Amino acid sequence: MFKPYTIKDIAKALGLSTSTVSRALNGSYEIGTETKKLVLEYAEKVNYRPNPIALSLKEQRSRSIGVVVCEVANNYFSQAINGIESIAYSSGYHVIITQTHESAAREAANVQHLLSRHVDGLLIALSAETTDTSEFKFLHSKGFPMVFFDRIVENIDTHKVTVDNFKGAFEATEQLLNAGYTKIANLASTPNLLNTRERFDGYKAALLKHNIQILPEYVKYCHHGGMVAGEVENALQELMSLPDPPQAIISTNDRLTTGCIPILKKMGYRIPEDVALTGFTNSEVAESFAPPLTVIRQPAFTMGQMATEMLINVIESKYPVYEAMSTQVDTELIVRQSSMPAKI
Amino acid sequence: MFKPYTIKDIAKALGLSTSTVSRALNGSYEIGTETKKLVLEYAEKVNYRPNPIALSLKEQRSRSIGVVVCEVANNYFSQAINGIESIAYSSGYHVIITQTHESAAREAANVQHLLSRHVDGLLIALSAETTDTSEFKFLHSKGFPMVFFDRIVENIDTHKVTVDNFKGAFEATEQLLNAGYTKIANLASTPNLLNTRERFDGYKAALLKHNIQILPEYVKYCHHGGMVAGEVENALQELMSLPDPPQAIISTNDRLTTGCIPILKKMGYRIPEDVALTGFTNSEVAESFAPPLTVIRQPAFTMGQMATEMLINVIESKYPVYEAMSTQVDTELIVRQSSMPAKI
DNA sequence: CTGAAAGCGCTAACAC
């Protein structure tokens, strides 16, 4: 069944040695024009394709890069993956995508799996659960090519691509303040993640700037990033049943943001009349929501591209890359009805 | 940098031959208990991982399966991929995902790429553009393991996993009819795709059953499945500027459905007052739309699982599988406000 | 200009 042609087959058919064929195929200058043409034409005719597995074994590299994200069914990550693929493909790399579903154990397993597949490098956005980063530290110390994006590891001076989370959250919070909301809650993913904390800091800074006190009861964490049933619902329930409930919510994670709306509605709140809403999300359909949703968008596609370019640079650099490269891009605040002043 | 242990390393360290180590590692019964224990312990200690590339070369299989879909940033496919991964993973297979972006050329390139990577099998949902299926026919004739899902190839008796498109469209159309709408348009992807035509047939059958005439001007195709800018907008524009415009639209593809809403709104139509809407989509947030969207949902996750199980069966079967396996599941109609009778 | 041979990591006949 379906046996691809090998160099040996060509060699035999043409009465040459495998090395000659190999060299001809690779355009070595030390092969006669005649022979070269002969080989090339025959290879073309039989639709010869080099066996990448054999190549990998030989070259000790796989021309593939591993991607570790929480989920592909997530607007941000599916868009980022598009960016990753676009660059990887045109540079001749394969992309192997793995999902952690926010579990640290799956993350560790995925990394092992990818390493055992001899990927040439890793593109990683940490899972919500991850606290032990020693494996990454180890790989980093060995000079293994890795680029972190969006959810980066702390305490390691690695290559990374991030957005200005602080500014994104700051602007969004300030927009709510300018719209007249002063009681603003923060619905967040796990504080494990640096980006959660940075977004929180942006929120805090905006309130501070407007001389609004930060109330701890206005800050709710969903430690599984909204992946666990009821997590978001509980958080919202607690928030809205406070003696002095918030008038607005800023949600700082994709899944949380899109998850909020049906729950708030089910609880009987109108947006923004009863509670305004702004959130980090890359949903393509935020505009179609009821009401149209104010969002902080990340340039996911571009970030995927940048991270991949960075990684391929590191992989292909002749010498170990010691200084960590780091790129930060801006978020985009798109103001829609959900964070507008409530019409009275 | 980061040199994994090999069998040779172990053999040298322990003063054994590589074959002994290999056998011990694979639990061969002809190895002394002592030696076996020694090897296993040492392997454990140095965290030995067999090199899958060498294995692939040896066994002429890669323990990986290739996936060809139009996009991961698509609700249906990202969910299906979750299903695919869940099964593949637990069966020890890798998943390599490639995207066609609805281009036949990219599809062909992806298939070649995956074949050249020696994937053990292929999971395919055709691109919208695909009309030439000769390559698939060829692979099929060679007995190469393939399973098609959702968007299947015709004229080839292959393994496949589909939904009952006819019934899904029929039920949705009938619900619109029961809600009092009689002028119902069909917004569809390319008729290249069998599922587009099946869904169209379901729509037709429902109208027929209710003695409603099928108007050709009520049927609009987006030949790139909504991937090309302005495609959906044009279709809707044409539809709504008919002398006798439709009162309802059934959209038969994920991207089209979610794409419709902002466009209709921008054109100044209220849903469902001016035009009702129902559509095939697996969006998780259809409920949050304005208005909440009536959807025909496909069990994407399950379909991904089923297709993968089927594929792995074929791959691992001792003898070529000649009779084509075929599974069909039901869609689920979730009725929400967008297809309700318009309140007058 | 071309061929022979070694080697990437692993397994499996085939010795002994």
Add this chain to the structure above:
DNA sequence: GTGTTAGCGCTTTCAG
């Protein structure tokens, strides 16, 4: 029970 060897497909010294 364990070692030797060949071979998976390819590249690359080293010879000639």
